[in-house]
Amino acid sequence: NYLGNWINERGTIETQIESIKKKVEGMIKGVCKIGKEELVGKLSTEARLLMYEKTVVPGVIYNLECWTEISEKSMKRLENIQTKILKRLLKLPQSTPSLGKLKETGIWTIERRIEYQRLMLYQSMVTSEDERLGKQIIIDQKKQGKRSWYKETKIKARRLGIDLEDAERLKKKEWKKMIKQKIEKDLNEEAEKKEQGARKTRHQRGQEYG
Helix, strand or coil, X not given: CECCECCCCXXXXXXXXXXXXXXXXXXXXXXXXXXXXXXXXHHHHHHHHHHHHHHHHHHHHCCHHHCCCCCHHXXXXXXXXXXXXXHHHCCXXXXXXXXXXXXXXXXXXXXHHHHHHHHHHHHHHHCCCCCCHHHHHHHHHHHCCCCCHHHHHHHHHHHCCCCCCHHHHCXXXXXXXXXXXXXXXXXXXXXXXXXXXXXXXXXXXXXXXX
16 A cells, blocks of 8 residues: 555555445445435435535545556556446436436546546646655656656547646646536547437448348
């Protein structure tokens, strides 16, 4: 365990994911208990989602923005953790499409949450005093061509249409607002593509059996 992160002998995030799964289980039971309809009335769903955002999410993504890179397999496991949690909180069948439900509730994917935290951390480091270790690391990584936390952050920012140079120019509030807008736009576009694909599949099946 290093600074709250569990690192296995292969240097991957898998051990931390197992730790997250165990920790979250207790949190979810607490959210379901406090958010019962008989206790909070008709707003029980909203109450459970709010508690999820404020208490469970921070435990799931804690320090994950510090990892240089999270594999596709590990990210999928993290997304599955969130999907299963939300379906329990919303009392939905496990077969319910996850991306559509996330869009409906306004909840971000785990990957986008981590990207948001990562970009906010980046601004915090590059706008800090020159002698701060974090800033020195970024300056050093900018000079190197090899894989690094800075390089991966730049790739993720570019994919969202964000220029990292703006992190030094914009105030924290402006930077935060821009990142949120870019992520929400990306999530909406991704959900729309999924829906278009689903409609196309349903249409093709209809023709086959029509």
